[in-house]
Amino acid sequence: MSDYPRLLHTAIDATDARGLSEFYRHLLGLTYRPGDEPPPDGDEDEADWLVLVDGQGGRVLAIQEVEELAATTWPVPLIPMQMHLDFGVADRVTLELHRRRAEALGARLLLDRTHDDTEPLYVLADPAGHPFCLLVATED
Template sequence: MAGHPVLLHTAIDARDCRGLAEFYRQLLGLHYREGEEPPTDGSPDDADWLVLLDDDGRRVVTVQQKPDTTPPTWPSEEVPMQMHMDFKVPTVEDLEASRSRAVELGARVLHDRSADDGEPLYVLADPAGHPFCLLVQ
């Protein structure tokens, strides 16, 4: 709609910029913006801002180096969530496959509501500790 801002991407702070970008790249099937791929020539990876794109070239997630970030302690509010993302899948089978894939990539399951008939879901924490949800919708 004209005159309204449009979401460009979700930016996530992380102590390990490349590590968290790799987690979301692999989990969501994204790719790096041209020129931001990991170095392959042995040079140091000094990335402090990485943009991940979908197959149509749209920005989805960016990761920003933030060495002093403290991971959230959800569900405790000792260190509150700074943000979270929800990712939908079409079936319970896809939910289980996505949970397994996320865990293989370094996520932790924080809450299992996969048996809920109304809206099966998992709350997970990415490798930097940011909670995110996988749900059937």
């Protein structure tokens, strides 16, 4: 037994749990936890809590459906970010590839900081409005 709790996953609110789960599933190459897969065609999807896992079955993200969600107004401070996810990539070419992929999946650009030589990044919003960063990052 560990002396500390362990992080199971990061939970994100959304008014469309399945839709946001699909965004992150495609963006990050994840799969659904067994039992959380989309229902067969024609069946109603009543899922309000979905878990996405990595290739080893480790939990990564959980998406929780809520009735209302006030999107952040960042960088205007009226409604702060409250939290955001950072996703690292190896180089600038890969950064551009994943920005285009994210936008094709429904993300929108909030900030372009690729001119920064020390830490080039994009801040995007997922389809539910949650900010996340794509940045060139070394393993550390």
